[in-house]
Amino acid sequence: MNSLADTAAGLASVRQDALSLFQAGITAADPYQAVKRHLAPELFNGYSKVHLIAFGKAACAMAQAAAEIVPAGMLAGKGIAVTNYDNVTDVDNVDVFGASHPLPDTAGLNGAKLIAERVLNAQQHELVLVLVSGGGSALIPYPADQITLQEKIAATDLLLASGATINQINCVRKHLSRLKGGGLARMAAPAHLHALILSDVLGDDLSAIASGPTVADDTTYADAIDILKAKDIWQQIPANVRKHLEQGQSGAIAETPKPGDSIFNHTEHTLIGSNSISVNAMLQSARKLDYAAELYSGHLCGEAGEEAEKLVLHAKALTINKPTALLAGGETTVTLKGDGRGGRNQEIALAFAIAAEKYNLTDNWVFLSGGTDGRDGPTDAAGGIVDRHTIKRMTEAGISPIERLKNNDSYHALKASGDLLNTGATGTNVADLQILLIQPAP
Template sequence: MTTMTPRELLASMFTAAVDAAQPALCIPRNLPAPPKGRTVVIGAGKASAAMAQALERSWPGPLSGLVVTRYGYAVPCERIEIVEAAHPVPDTAGREAAQRMLRTVRGLSADDLVICLISGGGSALLPLPGEGVTLEDKQAINRALLASGASITEMNCVRRHLSAIKGGRLAAACHPARVVNLLISDVPGDNPMDIASGPTVGDPTTCADALEVVRRYGIDLPAGARRLLESGMGETVKPGNRRLDHVDTHIVASPQMALEAAADVARKAGVTPLILGDSIEGEARDVAKVMAGIALQVRRHGQPVAGPCVLLSGGETTVTIRGNGRGGRNVEFLLALAVALDGAPGIHALAGDTDGVDGAEEIAGAFVTPDTLARGWERGLPPRASLESNDAHTFFRALGDSLITGPTLTNVNDFRAIYVA
């Protein structure tokens, strides 16, 4: 039986989950053999700079390249240029990096190798608008999608069809060189086309699918973006296209790997882990109600497992923004969980984004304890009012329960752990 406190146990599981997805661990063992010709490295995402560094340190021959990551996530590289840009709302630095990346891979031969390092966040970091669409258009559409409650799959469908680099277009530009994709997944189901909106894999979805997402969530499209979709000119590169014949794709780290690493920590502490799923989606507060129901069933009836246990899950919930508070999907989940648990004894929880940023805040997530609600009331923060205004970061920071990690240099989506004594 563990001598750690519930908070210490939860924190150690989160650390193990993040460590399992570190590029230094997962990149070297997945590298291809050097080619006859050149080796060019490209990439985008919150983990891409760390992935590039791990590649450089293990690569036996010459290489060059360009990788774009989030501001504050760069790490030193000697042969691969690292560029920083904005996330989650794109900026001109990202657009310029995307343009340069396309130029970098043009004119390659069949003897050359392109190693593409992709991780979560890459979609916003490669914002090259399609014909008739401006960067300002993409920024506005991105903000609207983020606030709409659309799933990551739905958002990325729209992004791919408004882009000049996503949806397989970057891979097509590499032809006839061989392309090896090394992906760190941050999406439910680990579908490569949804990781950074799939710049180097084929996309079976269509402009019509993107228009349906826009209609479903009432997104106001600028005229140029609507024209691109309605004309079909925004169509992506489809699976089976000959320019994708020499593309190999490998998932090198995923949410499931992170959950299994956390489960190992629990077992060693004498706590039974139960992995509920690595791709759980839905409104954060709805998922929280379901998770609270499972935790209470464990507490009251020892089902589906007896305590002490920990309920583990990953995936990406969504938040439909109703208020103007400071929040993110993990802290929204936690505050809704605390409300649903209503101070039930013996239940503690942690939820956090494995990249260290929940929403737009430099805060990974937070902790919940049996007295979370009581401490909120003491500080003049009614929990339900904070939830309704999407102000969970303010709530947990006032309690001293924020989880702050700084840049983790990886990203395998959200991590949730509920400990039941």
């Protein structure tokens, strides 16, 4: 790869490389192909019927692949798939329902009830085939008896705004739900259950993916209460939610199924895709483009703004004498302090551009951070893609980057500079990907 001069054309080429690498990561998490690779026809031997259940952002693609593999005549009625509205597509022999993400809605509740009804009717010697992908926690809300959907939404909203990690959010969700935290597996017994799981959780903890509806839960009601108190939102949580958690802590309500519970004797899981698989695909693609490619982090987490500054300082300390790619996968957090619009990927992109200006990162660089599902927070963007001229473009548009960052308004800042990453819904979800490409300064 020839050294690129600091020209608009040269920078455009590097930006295109970043987009290409991001697409390679998404392709590696293609849910249809992942199911095709892992679902063998012999799995169905010995069962009289197969109940096909799918939920998450990749539900339609996964269900389509499974419906093509399940032997003809074995499906126990039409399958059920619940996905976010953007990813709704027709699937043969499957009833598809759209629902809201990241905050749940009534459509998701209705889908969850249909899933519960189907699974509760499964009999011994029948197979419940569950296809799980990221987003499942919000897409199939089924609150515990004394909690309304609106109360659960309010609790989820507070958690999302508090800077809680995905594991902390899922711990609370499990203890407000009938399906999560092994609840679906409990409903399926005595039928056999096999789950194919596309992971959007770093480290691929199966109990955290979609809040682990088919997996034993080692967290407790007490853990959920501790999280809400540590985030200083316990008193803001609806009273019925607090009452439910306190009753669970006292033993008046049964705990979620724990490791060793007999209901898991006939439950199996197969991990078919993950963030690490996508990061590795990006590494290989970067090397094919003649970048010196390195893994910066396989578990990028922490506050988005702080992580952006750390990455800038890391890049600043490198000796760049050839095109270099620093790649990462993860899921940062944002503690909301303003009332702007954006998501964690847009925030880390804006913060990176500000920090690069602050620390005088002079090489030609492009930084991309995007959600593999194509949706970053409550916006229509997947994330952001910034370069060494981003701050200049913002200021020329009358935007104060620092003030926008303080107000958590990364969306409008990046929109003004033409640096939003827009992919549309991708049909998959394996957390976030980060790409920093650096060309030696001429």
